[in-house]
Amino acid sequence: MKKYALMSLVALCAIVLASCPSPMGGGRGGGSGVPTGSAQLPADQVSDQMRLLSGDFTFETLFPVALDLTIDLYAVDEAGMLVEPPFAPGDRSVVVTLTTANDHPVYRGMAAADGTLRAAVYLPSAPADMFLTVTAEGFESRRIRVPRMVELERVQRRLGLKQATGAIGAAAFAPGLPDRDGDGVPDVYDAFPDDPNSAFVLNVPADGNLTIAFEDLFGRANAGDADYNDFIANYRIQEISNADGHITSLRVDATAVVKLAGYNHRFGIRIDDFEGSASLVRHYVDESGATRSQGPTSVTAPVEVELFEHSGRAVGKSAWFTLEFATAQDRADSPAPLSEPPYNPWIFVRNTEQGIHLIDREPLTERYPSSNPNERFVDSDGFPWALLVPEEWVHPAEGQRIDAPQWYPRFTNWRESGGTAFTDWY
Incomplete structure (x- = not known):
């Protein structure tokens, strides 16, 4: 009897201890x-x-x-x-x-x-x-x-x-x-x-810059000579978030790297979507090649930020802009989630009034409405008119195709695989 009483007491103690909070x-x-x-x-x-x-x-x-x-x-x-x-x-x-x-x-x-x-x-x-x-x-x-x-x-x-x-x-x-x-x-x-x-910074890319490279003969030929050096810019993105991880502002810094085309271009970044309004400040290079400042200006989406007004007078020069959001942006729970990096880089060809973007990006509608608003920005051979490289990039020489043996021969392998192989072609 004492044995069973002792066992019952041990069991009761175990139950009490298990019910105690940490x-x-x-x-x-x-x-x-x-x-x-x-x-x-x-x-x-x-x-x-x-x-x-x-x-x-x-x-x-x-x-x-x-x-x-x-x-x-x-x-x-x-x-x-x-x-x-x-x-x-x-x-x-x-x-x-x-x-x-x-x-x-x-x-x-x-x-x-x-x-x-x-x-x-x-x-x-x-x-x-x-x-x-x-x-x-x-x-x-x-x-x-x-x-x-x-x-x-x-x-x-x-x-x-x-x-x-x-x-x-x-x-x-x-x-x-x-x-x-x-x-x-x-x-x-x-x-x-x-x-x-503001508390945290998301860097895109982690180090250095993205490269955006354009062919500008849209409407006149296929993707030109596919050397992707008509106009090239480097840019990097910083998204600033608060303690909750919601984005309160962003900054884009860009440099005009090279222009080997006969045409001239305007260059900028389009932020297609965000919730509410934002305050825009930009430092840009104007048509004469001088650096100018503008803002703060209240804007709503979409916002088309022009950074270089004349590519021929911007090479080697830098520009930047910031957007500070009136409402912190929560991409996971928003009726109009903030566009994701790399956003929507564009050129507007001054000579032809054609806008050129990455494949399937939104066309220009605000600052310089494109004469080609319904395009996918891919030619009949499947080549893009704009190409993003996720680091600083050595472009092919004028008139030499991107997939030439001395440049990026694995570009063709990557393209033919549908992006599943040779993902480090660049």
Whole structure:
């Protein structure tokens, strides 16, 4: 009888202990897969989705990759064992940074109170390993390699962080890093520590510039001589987001690199969509080759920002513009989501009044309405009139085709594969 009474008492104690909340609060149900008495984090739950190319080949060399992460925090006891269940960050700052193998920053953002992070990054088509670093005060940081990340449509993972050695007890988790602007992002992670509306920067590309190269004989021939050097510009994009990951402003910097055509052109960037209004400031090169400033000016979408008014007088010169949004842009939940990088670069051929864009981009409708508004901007041989290269690029010599042996012979292999092979042709 005493034996059964003792067993009942033990069972009752176990039930009471199991019903007690975690000393760190915010416990998560469903189990984590951590063995009893383990000092090791459970294996990450990886549900990544591969990219599947379908539909017409449009010569894309810059692809969005969705980040869909859930981060669990694990306390440890005095013996160094993980305490179950894990808990959500709450008001603790859990920061996720994406970098290249050379540590060039691509993206930084902060997980929500429930430990989730949803974002998008934009990567070159040439496969490369990328690295996710997950950091939280009082926890051991993790650096996670994502092989050939651009080949994924979505990086979807659940992962854990372990309480750092020596940071035992609930007091160790109290947020304590300085945050001057009070936006919830500690200054050490905040790119704008004195601006509560700005916290993080998305760089496209991670290092250097994008290249946009045009053929300008639209309406007169096929894609000309396919040397893609009639006009070339470099540009880079920065999108600024707040603590919630919503975009509050963007900046584009451009340089006119070369013009080997007989025609002259206007060049700019079109932002097809965004919600509400924005304040535009631009520094541009006018028809005489002088640098001018304009703004701030209130604009609504679409906005067609002209950066070089005369390509022949702009080579070697730089221009830029900024858009500050009246309403922070949430691409995941908006009736008019902000256009994605690389946006819509364009030229307007002054001699023929033809607008030229990347394949299937929206035509000019505001500043210089195109005389060819219903075109796909691809010739009858399947060549594009504009080509984006996701890095700084050495263009073919005048009159020498892009796929010539001395230039980019794998361009043809890439084109004939529909973009599934030789993605690093450039």
